[in-house]
Amino acid sequence: MLAWWLINGICVLVTPYQQTLVDLLFKTRLVHQPDYDNLDAGEVVEEVVPKPSLKNKMEQLTKKEKPVKKKEKPVVAAKPAIEKPSVEKVETLDDLMPIDLHLRSNYSDDGYYDVEDLFKQAKENHMETISITDHNCARANAVAQRFAPLYDIHYIPGVEIDAQFESKRVRLLGYYIDWNNPVFDEYERLSLQREKELSLERVKKFEEYCGIHIDVDSLMPNSRFQTITVFDITNMVFHNKRVRELSFVKKYLENSSSEKQARKKFIRDVFGKGGPCFVQAQYPELKDVLQAIHDADGIAILSSWNMDMIPDEDIEKMMNLGIDGIECFSPRVHDSTMAALLKLATKHHAFVTCGSDYHGPKRPRFKMGKCYCPEKALPLVRIMTKALDTDDQQE
Incomplete structure (x- = not known):
């Protein structure tokens, strides 16, 4: 018996876990609770998890977890969407007049669309009556008269001719004209000759003014109408990097908010x-x-062209020459001018017309059918559009 206790004591002393002889036989050992107060920083203690008993397992299986009630977020009213203002007003058919008596085709020096293109657009815009009034040229009417029945649009032959009255430049619109009359060919010829001579004189003055040579021989053939306009010269000046640095151009670039303004x-x-x-x-x-x-x-x-700049008394004098009517409604004139023109037309028992002066993309602010004619004034315009039976016009 003494020997047993002696051997058992030796085992406790020499084994790392103070195991007794019985512990060695059954492979058991004493587990100590770690001393958390004296634990070195950074030392990891492995937690011993006891195996669950059968009773504990059954309790876990039968135990119902209480549902976790989620906190509902308070409902915040959505901020009303701020509608951004549209950059450009969308034109609708309600904004357009069914009558437009001032259109330009590419027979004009500044028109863009050909005659059929204008009829296509007029049909899309549900136009009732149109007139192509090219600048000093009546040749579009022969073509237009053929397209009118194809597109089921009432067409009035027209033209717009430059004129002067007491040193003031004005324009006169002609409707229901016999476009085959040779007088219109003569006006077109005189207009082209005049513009070519003005172009050459303008170029000469510009060369004397700034010392820059303009190659007329190379530039003139590129122009369908054999003219060099102020816009052609301005484009040449502003597209040349060296010329832009010259003082007579640079001052406009430096003192303008944009190049467009500088050019103007x-x-x-x-x-x-x-x-x-x-x-x-x-x-x-x-x-x-x-x-x-x-x-x-x-x-x-x-024509309403330049009417903002002409006094009422001068318009009165022109009407006294025997002019048949006035283009009272147009995007070219101010509202006050429209009112004054309408008053004069009423006084002289003259025809009242409306026109957009539509050129195409070259003048984007002018839209076909956008004549600024109030709907209540439309019957006045229709008096002129029904003045003659166009079936009697020459084809």
């Missing part, structure tokens, strides 16, 4: 009235143009 100021100061490169044109007398339209069986209407 340049054209006004250099080529406008009183400018160093201004050229004075001579146009046919208004009374002669009026007589020519009447001789071609047409109705003469004073």
Whole structure:
């Protein structure tokens, strides 16, 4: 017995876990609770998890977990969406007039679309009546008269001719004209000749003004109408890097908010009235143009072009020459001018017309059918559109 205790004591002393002889036989050992107070920082203690008993397992299986009630987030009212203002007003058919008596085709020096393109657009816009009034040219009417029945649009033959009255430049519209009358060919020829001569004079003055040579021989053939406009010269100037650095151009670029504004100021100061490169044109007398339209069986209407700048008393004098009507409604004139023109037309028992002066993309602010004619004034315009039976017009 003493030997047993002696051997058992030796085992406890020499084994690392103070195991007794019984522990060695059954492979058991004493487990100590770790001393958390004296544990070195960073030392990892492995937690011993006791095996669950059968009772514990059954309790876990039968135990129902209480559902966790989620906290509902408070409902916050959504902020109303801020509608951004549209950059450009969308044109609708309600904004357009069914009558437009002032359209430009590519027979004009500044028109873009051909005659059929204009009829296609008129059909899409549900136009009732149109007239192509090209600048100093009546040739589009022969083509337009053929397209009118194909597109089921009432067409009035037209033209717009430059004229002057007491040194003021004006324009006269002619409707229901016999476009085959040779007088219109003569006006077109004189217009092309005049513009070519003005171009050459303008180029000469510009070269003297700034010392820059313009190659007329290479530039002129590129122009369908054999002209060099102020816009052509301005484009040449602003597209040349070296010329842009010259003082007479640079000052406009430095003192303008945009290049577009710089170009406008340049054209006004250099080529406008009183400018160093201004050229004075001579146009046919208004009374002669009026007589020519009447001789071609047409109705003469004073165009709204430049009417903002002409006093009422001068318009009164022009009406006294025998002009048949006034283009009262147009995007070219101010509202107050429209009212004054309508008053004068009423006073003279004259025809009232409307027109957009639509050129196509070259003048984007003018839209076909956008004539600024109030709906209540439309019956006045229809008096002129039904003035003659166009079936009697020459094809």
